[in-house]
Amino acid sequence: MELHVDEQFSEIEKLRAELLANVDVMADWQRAEEEISHQEILNRIEGIILGVVTSLSKDEAPVLALPNRSSWANVSFDSTIGLQMSSRQSVVTIRSDCPSSAAKFAQILKILSVIYRLVQSNSYATKRDIYYNNTQLFGSQKAVDSIVDDISCMLKVPRRSLHVLATSKGLISGDLCYMEEDGTRIDCHSSSAGKGVPDVNSRLMVKKLWDELHIPIFALVDADPHGIEIMCIYKYGSVAMSFEAHSLTVPSVMWLGLLPSDLQRLRVPEDALIPLTKRDESKLSSLLERPYLTSQPDWQKEMKLMQQSKVKAEIQSLTAIAPDFLTNIYLPNKLRYGGWV
Amino acid sequence: MVMEMQQVLRLIMQMAKQRQQLGLRTAGGLLVLLWTDTGASTQKINCTVAAAGPWCTGIQIEALQLVLADLKDSMFPCVWPHHEPDPEELSAFTDLYGSLRLLLSFQVKDTSHCSSEWQARIEAFLRTFTVANAGIQIHLKFKIKQQTSQREFRVKFKRKVALADLLLTLDVACSAPPLWCVKKGCWCERGHPAFGGRLPLSIPPQAMDQGLLGDLSVQLVTLLSPCVLPYPNVATELTRIQNTSNIPVTGPSGFFQTLPAALDCQEMGLDRIYCSTFKDLVYSGGTVYTVEKDSWDNPEQESSLPTVQQSLLLFFFLQHSDPFTSQLTDLMATEVLIEHHLEDILNKNRQAVTAALQAELRNTLKVQHHRKKQQEKLHAAAEVILSSSISIVSSSSSMDFRNACLNCMKVHDTRELGASLRESLWRVMSWKFIPRARCFSAKMEVHPENDDPTTAEI
Numbered sequence: 001m002e003l004h005v006d007e008q009f010s011e012i013e014k015l016r017a018e019l020l021a022n023v024d025v026m027a028d029w030q031r032a033e034e035e036i037s038h039q040e041i042l043n044r045i046e047g048i049i050l051g052v053v054t055s056l057s058k059d060e061a062p063v064l065a066l067p068n069r070s071s072w073a074n075v076s077f078d079s080t081i082g083l084q085m086s087s088r089q090s091v092v093t094i095r096s097d098c099p100s101s102a103a104k105f106a107q108i109l110k111i112l113s114v115i116y117r118l119v120q121s122n123s124y125a126t127k128r129d130i131y132y133n134n135t136q137l138f139g140s141q142k143a144v145d146s147i148v149d150d151i152s153c154m155l156k157v158p159r160r161s162l163h164v165l166a167t168s169k170g171l172i173s174g175d176l177c178y179m180e181e182d183g184t185r186i187d188c189h190s191s192s193a194g195k196g197v198p199d200v201n202s203r204l205m206v207k208k209l210w211d212e213l214h215i216p217i218f219a220l221v222d223a224d225p226h227g228i229e230i231m232c233i234y235k236y237g238s239v240a241m242s243f244e245a246h247s248l249t250v251p252s253v254m255w256l257g258l259l260p261s262d263l264q265r266l267r268v269p270e271d272a273l274i275p276l277t278k279r280d281e282s283k284l285s286s287l288l289e290r291p292y293l294t295s296q297p298d299w300q301k302e303m304k305l306m307q308q309s310k311v312k313a314e315i316q317s318l319t320a321i322a323p324d325f326l327t328n329i330y331l332p333n334k335l336r337y338g339g340w341v
Numbered sequence: 342m343v344m345e346m347q348q349v350l351r352l353i354m355q356m357a358k359q360r361q362q363l364g365l366r367t368a369g370g371l372l373v374l375l376w377t378d379t380g381a382s383t384q385k386i387n388c389t390v391a392a393a394g395p396w397c398t399g400i401q402i403e404a405l406q407l408v409l410a411d412l413k414d415s416m417f418p419c420v421w422p423h424h425e426p427d428p429e430e431l432s433a434f435t436d437l438y439g440s441l442r443l444l445l446s447f448q449v450k451d452t453s454h455c456s457s458e459w460q461a462r463i464e465a466f467l468r469t470f471t472v473a474n475a476g477i478q479i480h481l482k483f484k485i486k487q488q489t490s491q492r493e494f495r496v497k498f499k500r501k502v503a504l505a506d507l508l509l510t511l512d513v514a515c516s517a518p519p520l521w522c523v524k525k526g527c528w529c530e531r532g533h534p535a536f537g538g539r540l541p542l543s544i545p546p547q548a549m550d551q552g553l554l555g556d557l558s559v560q561l562v563t564l565l566s567p568c569v570l571p572y573p574n575v576a577t578e579l580t581r582i583q584n585t586s587n588i589p590v591t592g593p594s595g596f597f598q599t600l601p602a603a604l605d606c607q608e609m610g611l612d613r614i615y616c617s618t619f620k621d622l623v624y625s626g627g628t629v630y631t632v633e634k635d636s637w638d639n640p641e642q643e644s645s646l647p648t649v650q651q652s653l654l655l656f657f658f659l660q661h662s663d664p665f666t667s668q669l670t671d672l673m674a675t676e677v678l679i680e681h682h683l684e685d686i687l688n689k690n691r692q693a694v695t696a697a698l699q700a701e702l703r704n705t706l707k708v709q710h711h712r713k714k715q716q717e718k719l720h721a722a723a724e725v726i727l728s729s730s731i732s733i734v735s736s737s738s739s740m741d742f743r744n745a746c747l748n749c750m751k752v753h754d755t756r757e758l759g760a761s762l763r764e765s766l767w768r769v770m771s772w773k774f775i776p777r778a779r780c781f782s783a784k785m786e787v788h789p790e791n792d793d794p795t796t797a798e799i
Binding site for chain 1: 574715718719721722723725726728729730732733734736737739742745746749750751758762765766768769770773
């Protein structure tokens with residue numbers, strides 16, 4: 001018997017209504033994101049250079065202070081935003097007179113000068129362009145990527161405002177069409193799904209979908225600690241990008257599956273299950289200690305179940321029940337009966 | 342005269358060495374006075390040796406007299422009347438070091454030794470003594486034919502080091518780097534001895550035939566001067582090597598003069614090492630070598646990089662032990678044999694000694710190469726920092742920002758700004774100063790009206 005479309009999505013509509021009711025209480029500034037002018041960005045870069053010149057005028061070695069983006073001590077949890085950088089944060093000092101850090105100091109100033117030119121001329125470049133323009137100086141693409149994020153954090157300016165673009169690794173697919181700023185029309189029907197730890201562009205896209213369309217966002221991830229962490233990044237953010245949390249996090253993300261309780265409920269065959277490794281157990285314990293999970297008792301329950309069962313499973317494990325189980329039974333029933341946490 | 346003098350000093354030194362082995366204090370003074378009697382038909386040279394201070398406390402004078410009596414019989418020509426030295430000389434000495442523990446006087450009639458050559462040999466002998474006994478200050482005074490000259494062997498900084506069963510006090514005073522190098526005015530005045538391995542030496546047959554038996558070994562100790570450890574970013578260049586030993590070299594040493602030819606300069610990244618002119622160094626107690634580096638790949642860059650030239654002092658400490666030799670006279674005789682056969686000993690062990698020396702030089706130069714690499718990293722980074730900064734200043738449309746930068750550096754345009762920033766950045770990078778606990782820090786004060794530097798402790 002074919003369900004009526006309204007009945008099929010009745011639970012989702014209820015969820016959407018609940019979420020929309022909460023959107024109004026969110027701080028206005030989260031959506032009314034302050035646009036930083038080009039001139040202000042140039043001023044901030046000039047401030048850094050003036051600091052360098054001032055140090056040298058006093059015969060002191062110039063030093064750059066970068067907020068520490070890898071320390072949990074520098075972030076705090078806000079239920080309406082997710083993980084965000086604390087106002088009082090520790091910094092990493094990059095000295096120009098130390099052989100082990102002078103190269104990084106030089107790389108930062110080089111990228112600052114590139115950004116300065118891009119913003120001044122209102123042109124754009126990718127991180128890849130920056131790297132390939134001076135591979136000897138930077139050594140690796142990863143170095144450029146990290147420094148661009150460091151500069152974004154240091155100047156307190158979103159990366160996209162620095163006119164530095166990234167090639168996204170996330171892909172979007174489905175019944176969606178949208179228009180980009182320059183008028184380009186994007187049809188997502190023919191794309192395929194993306195995967196893995198989300199990069200900034202992927203997170204921005206998801207954030208955009210929620211902000212503009214208020215579409216409930218469900219996460220379908222592998223039933224393993226890594227999958228749960230990916231989902232947490234979408235929902236609550238990451239330590240590394242916490243300085244831009246308000247523009248990247250989607251606190252309304254719901255965990256649709258694959259839930260550890262689904263493995264038991266659906267009696268997924270044992271040979272499709274994988275024992276947790278020591279690393280998995282460690283990651284799981286670390287996740288359970290994250291500040292944002294205290295407000296998610298259902299997620300905690302699922303994760304503790306995984307801890308007790310000591311097994312994990314990929315989404316593909318559902319094919320062990322039936323080849324089309326995921327698309328024809330699992331997902332429709334989950335969405336129909338509100339099987340998310 | 343020199344031989345007699347050396348024997349007496351050798352005796353005292355042996356007694357001091359025994360005290361070193363017991364770990365007792367080795368500070369104090371040694372006075373050596375030589376003067377001629379006038380008016381007599383035959384000129385006589387009188388010699389007085391006096392010692393005071395902890396280093397000779399406990400010397401048994403009775404035992405000393407027995408040995409002296411043996412010496413007296415063996416030396417020719419020598420007379421041992423009781424000629425007293427000028428009391429004023431002794432009193433000035435005791436004022437400094439306390440009451441005399443030892444006072445020996447003797448006289449020699451043969452005047453043919455009364456020359457500047459033997460004065461130089463005595464000086465060289467005493468200098469060798471200070472190599473391993475830097476705690477003892479030596480006052481040497483000549484009053485020969487109405488002419489007076491005096492030398493003091495005084496060490497500014499010393500350090501006790503243990504080599505096998507011997508406790509030595511080394512002179513570790515470092516020369517100050519040139520004033521233009523030391524922008525912050527702080528430098529380390531004390532060197533930091535680095536110890537090589539102990540190398541056993543074979544005794545040549547001709548020395549064995551004369552009674553030199555037992556175990557002979559040499560230990561290399563190196564001292565780089567000036568110390569630049571508080572300046573981690575400055576490059577160094579080894580330009581001079583000087584070797585010295587606890588055994589006096591009584592003449593030009595063929596071994597040490599030909600040593601550079603046996604070293605593998607290419608392995609060390611050097612162009613060549615050659616022996617300096619020896620004529621001024623005959624009795625200096627050491628050999629000096631000049632070091633020349635390989636031709637530079639980038640002469641322009643090399644000339645702009647601040648470099649401190651360093652000297653390496655190489656101590657060759659020869660040690661001898663023989664369980665069957667314990668009497669003072671035997672110990673003194675052994676020393677005489679080692680001195681006499683030093684050249685033979687070194688030649689017999691040429692390969693091993695050269696290899697040990699090569700290893701020490703390699704270690705010294707490894708540090709030098711590392712500093713050079715670090716400086717190159719800084720230089721490369723500095724170019725990028727400067728070009729990026731100037732790029733932003735030049736392309737800025739903000740007059741306030743541009744003027745603030747120009748005013749900071751007290752220049753008029755971006756061209757001058759670039760030059761000024763380059764000079765300043767290079768200065769702060771190169772002369773980064775990190776105080777180190779083991780480096781004694783002295784501050785150099787230069788008075789405008791007087792170019793002679795004075796020093797004060799911090």
